[in-house]
Amino acid sequence: MTAPATETLAEWIACKCKCLIELRDLGRRQMELIDRDEMTQLIKVLAAKQHLIARVQEIEQALDPFRHEAPEQRCWPSAEARQRCAEQSQHCQQLLGEIVMLERASEQRLAERRNAVATRLEQISTAEHVHTAYIAHEQHRSGTLDVTTEK
Numbered sequence: 001m002t003a004p005a006t007e008t009l010a011e012w013i014a015c016k017c018k019c020l021i022e023l024r025d026l027g028r029r030q031m032e033l034i035d036r037d038e039m040t041q042l043i044k045v046l047a048a049k050q051h052l053i054a055r056v057q058e059i060e061q062a063l064d065p066f067r068h069e070a071p072e073q074r075c076w077p078s079a080e081a082r083q084r085c086a087e088q089s090q091h092c093q094q095l096l097g098e099i100v101m102l103e104r105a106s107e108q109r110l111a112e113r114r115n116a117v118a119t120r121l122e123q124i125s126t127a128e129h130v131h132t133a134y135i136a137h138e139q140h141r142s143g144t145l146d147v148t149t150e151k
Helices: 003-035 039-067 079-142
Strands: none
Touching: 003 039, 003 079
């Protein structure tokens, strides 16, 4: 592989790293918004994340040809360039791990919020049924006429 090809590889890895950093940061923002129950802003963050995920997929496709090569046969402009690319690639792996953890935590927090809302709605529904039954009972009781006589 020629040096320009490895430079292209390094550029794609750097681009992937940049996108993953943005994804991680948006994941952190997502957690904050879930905790503050700011669903409108959360939807905007999720849309931005979707754009970045699509970009990472494009980058992965661009990296596909490099996956079929033997790394030891790549011709790097310098040992430093090779080392820098290897470090960025490793950083990408760490970022992916962090992103997955954030996604799982976000999913769990959203599920907890959903369950709390469901519980609250159930309590409200139960309270409404009790109130309706009480009102019906009171209306029935106040609408009866006592015609018994005392002796």
